[in-house]
Amino acid sequence: MSLQVISSNELTQRCRLSDGRLVDIEIDDTGLEITVTAVNGAKLGSVELQHTESGHYYLTWMYLDQDGGAFRRCGIGRQALKFHNESFGCLFTAAPNDGRQREDNSHLTGDARGFIQKMRDEGLVLPSDPYL
Numbered sequence: 687m688s689l690q691v692i693s694s695n696e697l698t699q700r701c702r703l704s705d706g707r708l709v710d711i712e713i714d715d716t717g718l719e720i721t722v723t724a725v726n727g728a729k730l731g732s733v734e735l736q737h738t739e740s741g742h743y744y745l746t747w748m749y750l751d752q753d754g755g756a757f758r759r760c761g762i763g764r765q766a767l768k769f770h771n772e773s774f775g776c777l778f779t780a781a782p783n784d785g786r787q788r789e790d791n792s793h794l795t796g797d798a799r800g801f802i803q804k805m806r807d808e809g810l811v812l813p814s815d816p817y818l
Contacts, residue, residue, distance in 0.1 A: 688703075688704050688760075688761050689701045689702060689703050689704065689709075689760060689761045689762065689765055690702045691765070692708075694769075696773070697712060697713040697714070697715070697773060698710060698711070698712045698713075699711045699712075699765070699769050700725070701762070701765060703757075703760045703761075703762075704760070707724065707725075707757070708724070708725035709722055709723065709724055709725065709730065709757065709762060710722070710723050710724075710725060711762070711765060711766050711769055713769065713770055713773055713774075717735065717743065717770065717773070717774045718734065718735050718736070718737075718743075719732055719733065719734055719735065720732060720733040720735075720766045720767075720769075720770055722750055722762055722766060724753070724757070728753055729752055729753075730750050730751065730752055730753050730757050730762070731748075731749040731750035731751060731752045732747075732748075732749065732750075733745065733747070733748045733750070733763075733766055733767075733770075734746050734747040734748070735770075735778075738779060740779075741776060742776050742777050742778060742779050742812060743770070743774070743776055743777075743778050743779070744778070744779050744780070745778055745779070745780040745781075745802075745811070748763065748798065750762055750763055750766075763801060764804075764805065764808075764810075767805060767810050767811070768810065771810060777809075777810060777811065777812050778805070778810060778811045778812065779811065779812050779813070780798075780802045780805075780811050
């Protein structure tokens with residue numbers, strides 16, 4: 687599935703999924719949280735970020751299927767990261783796929799492993815910071 691951005695302002699985008707459903711992607715003023723909601727108001731999830739010493743954003747938590755998964759694999763996660771990158775001009779890092787949970791509790795589980803690898807392949811997520 688793919689999506690289309692139908693409106694955008696400084697920190698909010700409305701997107702239409704290929705099946706016609708609408709979602710809003712909103713970034714808070716600090717750039718440390720991205721929230722995704724269905725236009726009907728149901729929260730789909732959020733992305734929590736930390737600033738890194740290298741000037742990028744570290745993905746500490748990303749959960750976009752609070753609705754039970756009905757919006758999975760629609761391109762929302764990719765679009766959320768792309769929109770954040772366009773708004774703040776920084777790329778992302780994420781934990782390596784080594785099965786270890788970090789001190790900040792970040793780790794890759796479920797679909798995250800494949801998603802992060804795909805985002806690394808596309809150049810949106812960089813290899814992990816050395817301190818991890």
